[in-house]
Amino acid sequence: MKALAVYSHPNHNSLNFAFLQKVIKGAEENAHISELKVLDLYKENFNPALVFNKEKRRRDMHNDPDLELYRKQILWADILIFIYPMWWGRPPAMLLGYIDQMFSANFAYKDKKGLLPEGLLKGKSVVCITTMKGPTNYPFLYLRNAHKILMKRALFHFVGIKKVKFFEFGNMEKKNGKQKEKLQKIYLYFKKYKGNFSFYKLF
Amino acid sequence: MKALAVYSHPNHNSLNFAFLQKVIKGAEENAHISELKVLDLYKENFNPALVFNKEKRRRDMHNDPDLELYRKQILWADILIFIYPMWWGRPPAMLLGYIDQMFSANFAYKDKKGLLPEGLLKGKSVVCITTMKGPTNYPFLYLRNAHKILMKRALFHFVGIKKVKFFEFGNMEKKNGKQKEKLQKIYLYFKKYKGNFSFYKLF
Numbered sequence: 350m351k352a353l354a355v356y357s358h359p360n361h362n363s364l365n366f367a368f369l370q371k372v373i374k375g376a377e378e379n380a381h382i383s384e385l386k387v388l389d390l391y392k393e394n395f396n397p398a399l400v401f402n403k404e405k406r407r408r409d410m411h412n413d414p415d416l417e418l419y420r421k422q423i424l425w426a427d428i429l430i431f432i433y434p435m436w437w438g439r440p441p442a443m444l445l446g447y448i449d450q451m452f453s454a455n456f457a458y459k460d461k462k463g464l465l466p467e468g469l470l471k472g473k474s475v476v477c478i479t480t481m482k483g484p485t486n487y488p489f490l491y492l493r494n495a496h497k498i499l500m501k502r503a504l505f506h507f508v509g510i511k512k513v514k515f516f517e518f519g520n521m522e523k524k525n526g527k528q529k530e531k532l533q534k535i536y537l538y539f540k541k542y543k544g545n546f547s548f549y550k551l552f
Numbered sequence: 553m554k555a556l557a558v559y560s561h562p563n564h565n566s567l568n569f570a571f572l573q574k575v576i577k578g579a580e581e582n583a584h585i586s587e588l589k590v591l592d593l594y595k596e597n598f599n600p601a602l603v604f605n606k607e608k609r610r611r612d613m614h615n616d617p618d619l620e621l622y623r624k625q626i627l628w629a630d631i632l633i634f635i636y637p638m639w640w641g642r643p644p645a646m647l648l649g650y651i652d653q654m655f656s657a658n659f660a661y662k663d664k665k666g667l668l669p670e671g672l673l674k675g676k677s678v679v680c681i682t683t684m685k686g687p688t689n690y691p692f693l694y695l696r697n698a699h700k701i702l703m704k705r706a707l708f709h710f711v712g713i714k715k716v717k718f719f720e721f722g723n724m725e726k727k728n729g730k731q732k733e734k735l736q737k738i739y740l741y742f743k744k745y746k747g748n749f750s751f752y753k754l755f
Contacts, residue, residue: 359601360604362605396601397601397649398562398598398599398649399562399639399644399645400562401563436602436652437648437652437702437710438701438702438706441648441652442600442601442602442646442648443601443602443645443649445642445644445645445648446601446645446646449640449644449645464686464687483667484667491705492706493697493698494696494698495696495697495699495701495702496698496702498641498696498698499640499699499702502694502695503640503641503695504641507640
């Protein structure tokens with residue numbers, strides 16, 4: 350399996366960056382993962398603003414030459430790993446701008462008659478690793494899992510990706526937030542990852 | 553009352569722009585609204601990427617001189633009106649990047665002991681006007697109102713804004729999507745707006 354880690358945190362001196370290192374280390378020690386590429390959106394100076402107008406049409410976005418490299422990365426990967434902090438209950442604008450531009454019609458999905466399109470990224474898996482300042486159960490208890498629903502239902506299912514696993518780590522700015530244990534958990538997850546999703550649930 | 557319309561669509565040849573015109577026209581004819589300012593994020597070339605690092609600390613974001621004009625606009629306004637399309641069940645990265653940078657600690661809220669902070673934007677109202685390609689009941693039936701929950705609970709309530717009204721218009725790419733009626737609805741809403749939120753519900 351080939352893996353692409355999309356990292357969306359502005360600072361390398363961060364817990365998110367430590368999680369990225371654990372993903373890399375785990376994947377390196379996993380015989381089932383032949384290669385892992387890292388896309389560091391901030392380092393890449395990715396422009397999150399999706400622009401379209403008379404000259405640059407939205408319907409041509411799937412052929413935009415500026416985005417070709419990123420499209421190839423997505424097509425290449427069997428596993429997409431997203432690492433990001435939760436800001437206002439959802440990913441940073443940087444990651445969402447990547448999504449706005451990359452998951453384009455006729456690249457990620459194809460409109461059909463009927464309500465749902467044909468997902469063109471079928472067969473891939475997604476793992477989301479996110480950190481929060483607030484408690485771990487805040488998104489579930491107070492936000493009714495809005496973050497997971499948006500990522501899973503409104504995005505990944507729509508483009509044909511059924512296997513989606515979340516790690517939402519709360520209390521990450523607290524001294525007793527068990528950061529070391531969470532980092533170890535991610536390391537072991539990717540070291541042992543075989544492509545099966547035991548925690549996969551349709552909801 | 554003073555109103556700020558934050559417009560987040562890349563194209564002026566769009567239904568979103570038509571909605572903006574109706575907001576402007578309604579507000580102009582409303583004696584309760586003394587002034588309306590428009591912030592056109594794309595025209596402004598707003599950079600949606602929130603950057604912080606050793607030199608530019610996140611804790612100083614509320615004093616960032618590059619953002620001072622935008623902070624003043626928010627403080628000035630009694631009503632914040634957001635006009636945007638729904639992409640992947642939520643606002644475009646452009647608007648969310650504005651939010652990432654503007655709703656900063658010690659400007660929009662102040663951390664206190666306990667779970668919830670002190671909202672510093674108390675007393676203001678918010679109206680969100682969004683357009684969707686899919687059917688109007690899609691966010692409710694399939695996405696469990698994730699968009700509203702994120703905007704209302706994770707963001708506006710957090711900064712002290714209790715009065716939040718949504719217009720989510722679906723089928724906006726269909727011929728029979730009743731676009732004219734929706735535009736008229738927005739025009740009349742702002743023409744008659746008195747600051748009361750008859751549809752306001754805590755959820």
